[in-house]
Amino acid sequence: MNNQYRAAIVGCGSIGQAHMQGYERIDNIDVVAVVDPLAPAREMYKNQYGIPEGYATVSEMLQSAKPDIVSICVWHLLHDTVTAEVAVGPTVKGIICEKPMAIGMGRADVMVEVCEVNGVKLAISHQRRFTPGWEKAHQLVEDGAIGIPLRADLRVKEGLANWGTHSIDGARYILGDPVAEWVMGAVERRTNKFERDTAIEDSCMGLIHFGGSLQFFIQSDLWDRNCDAGKFFIRGTEGMLHVTETVLKLFNAETKGWESIDLGLKDGDQAIGGNTNAAQTRELINWIETGKESRGSGRIARETVEIMMAIYESARQNRVIQLPLKEKEYPLDLMIKEGKFELEDTERYDIRGFLDRSKIDENRYQQIRDDGIPHHQAMSIVHSEMGTKGIKPAPELNSLDRSEDS
Numbered sequence: 494m495n496n497q498y499r500a501a502i503v504g505c506g507s508i509g510q511a512h513m514q515g516y517e518r519i520d521n522i523d524v525v526a527v528v529d530p531l532a533p534a535r536e537m538y539k540n541q542y543g544i545p546e547g548y549a550t551v552s553e554m555l556q557s558a559k560p561d562i563v564s565i566c567v568w569h570l571l572h573d574t575v576t577a578e579v580a581v582g583p584t585v586k587g588i589i590c591e592k593p594m595a596i597g598m599g600r601a602d603v604m605v606e607v608c609e610v611n612g613v614k615l616a617i618s619h620q621r622r623f624t625p626g627w628e629k630a631h632q633l634v635e636d637g638a639i640g641i642p643l644r645a646d647l648r649v650k651e652g653l654a655n656w657g658t659h660s661i662d663g664a665r666y667i668l669g670d671p672v673a674e675w676v677m678g679a680v681e682r683r684t685n686k687f688e689r690d691t692a693i694e695d696s697c698m699g700l701i702h703f704g705g706s707l708q709f710f711i712q713s714d715l716w717d718r719n720c721d722a723g724k725f726f727i728r729g730t731e732g733m734l735h736v737t738e739t740v741l742k743l744f745n746a747e748t749k750g751w752e753s754i755d756l757g758l759k760d761g762d763q764a765i766g767g768n769t770n771a772a773q774t775r776e777l778i779n780w781i782e783t784g785k786e787s788r789g790s791g792r793i794a795r796e797t798v799e800i801m802m803a804i805y806e807s808a809r810q811n812r813v814i815q816l817p818l819k820e821k822e823y824p825l826d827l828m829i830k831e832g833k834f835e836l837e838d839t840e841r842y843d844i845r846g847f848l849d850r851s852k853i854d855e856n857r858y859q860q861i862r863d864d865g866i867p868h869h870q871a872m873s874i875v876h877s878e879m880g881t882k883g884i885k886p887a888p889e890l891n892s893l894d895r896s897e898d899s
C-alpha cells in the first residue's frame with residue numbers, strides 16, 4: 494500500500510459519510526471530489542470534510558478529478574448505471590458500490606462485466622464481512638469447530654434487499670461462500686411499499702439449499718422485532734454458533750456449554766462504520782496492487798443478489814427455483830405488473846422516503862442540524878413539518894402471534 498490514491502464519493506447522503514470516515518483512516522488516500530446533483534448535499538460534504546471539489550455529474554467529476562477509487566453511494570436502482578459510467582473513467586482502478594448490489598440479475602451481471610472489461614476491481618459494500626465477530630466465526634467454521642455446517646437461521650426486517658442482503662451475504666461469508674443450488678420462497682405484498690424507490694414486499698421467507706446438507710432459512714419482516722442483519726444462529730454436526738458483529742458464542746464438545754469467544758474488542762469499539770469501511774478499502778487496494786480478490790468482490794456479491802431474486806422468482810412461479818437463475822429482471826416488479834398481489838391499501842409509501850433531499854426546505858434543515866440533530870432525524874423532521882406525502886416508517890412486523898424475544 495505504498496501508492497497514493499485519489500478517491501471520489503458519488504452520492505452525498507447518509508452512507509457516504511461512512512465511506513468518508515473510512516478514507517480518513519487511510520494515509521495513502523486523499524478524497525479529492527464528491528458528486529451529487531443537489532448543491533446543498535455537495536456543499537455539506539465539502540465543508541464538513543474539507544473536500545476540494547464538488548460536481549453535479551459523474552462525467553464532469555471523472556474528467557476533472559481523475560480518481561483512482563470511487564465510492565458509489567446512491568440509491569439501489571442507480572447502482573448499475575453509475576457503476577457502468579464510473580468503470581469507463583480513464584483513471585479508475587477500483588469501485589466500492591453500496592448494497593444491495595443490484596435489483597435484478599441483469600443489472601448485477603452488467604456491473605461485473607463492465608468492470609472486468611475495463612480492468613476495474615468492483616467491491617460491494619457488505620462491510621460487515623470485516624467485523625471481528627464475523628471474521629472469527631468464519632475462522633472457527635473453517636477450523637471445524639462446529640463440524641459440517643448444516644443450517645443458518647437469519648431474521649431481518651425492512652425489506653429483503655435492504656437488510657437481507659447483509660444477512661445472506663454474511664452467512665455465506667462465515668460458511669466459506671458456498672454455492673446455492675435451489676431456493677424456495679414465499680412473498681406477501683398487501684400494501685404499496687417501497688424502500689429507496691424500489692418496490693418491496695410486506696414480508697417474505699426463503700429456504701436456500703447449498704451443496705451437501707447446508708441450508709439457510711431467512712425470514713424478513715415476519716417475526717422478531719429485535720432482529721438484526723448482523724445476527725445469526727448456525728448449527729453444524731458437532732456444534733453451534735451465535736454470531737453478531739461484536740459477540741460470538743460457541744457450543745461444542747470442548748466448550749461443555751456456551752462459551753463467549755474473546756474478540757479482543759475495547760470499550761467504545763464500533764460494530765460498523767469508519768473502521769469497517771477502512772478495512773474494505775484496504776482490501777480493495779490490496780486487490781488493485783496484488784490481484785488478490787477482495788472478500789467483498791462483485792463476483793461474490795452477485796450470488797447474494799441471485800439468492801434474493803430467486804426467493805421472489807419462486808413465489809412468482811410457485812415452484813422451487815434451481816440456480817443459476819434464468820430471470821434477469823426484478824421478479825417482484827414482474828409480479829406487481831402481472832397483478833399477482835391484491836393490495837389492501839394502494840397508496841404508495843417509501844420507508845426510506847424521508848432521506849429524499851430533492852424538495853426539502855434547506856434553511857429549515859440547516860436550523861435543525863445547527864441544534865445538534867443528526868442527519869436522519871433532521872430529514873424526518875423536515876419532511877414531517879412539510880407534510881410530504883408517501884413517507885411512512887416500516888409498519889409493525891406482520892401481526893401473527895409473535896414474541897418480543899429474539
Ligand SMILES: NC(=O)c1ccc[n+]([C@@H]2O[C@H](COP(=O)([O-])OP(=O)(O)OC[C@H]3O[C@@H](n4cnc5c(N)ncnc54)[C@H](O)[C@@H]3O)[C@@H](O)[C@H]2O)c1
Nearest residue numbers: 504505506507508528529534566567568569591592593848
Ligand atoms: N452498507 C450499509 O450498511 C448501508 C447503510 C445505509 C445505506 N446503504 C446503501 O447506500 C445507498 C445510499 O443510501 P443512503 O441512505 O446514503 O441514501 P441518501 O438518500 O441519504 O443519499 C443518496 C444521495 O445520492 C444523491 N444522488 C441521487 N442521484 C444521484 C446521482 N445520479 N449522482 C450522484 N448522487 C446522486 C442524492 O441527492 C443523495 O444525496 C443505498 O443503496 C443504501 O441501500 C448501505
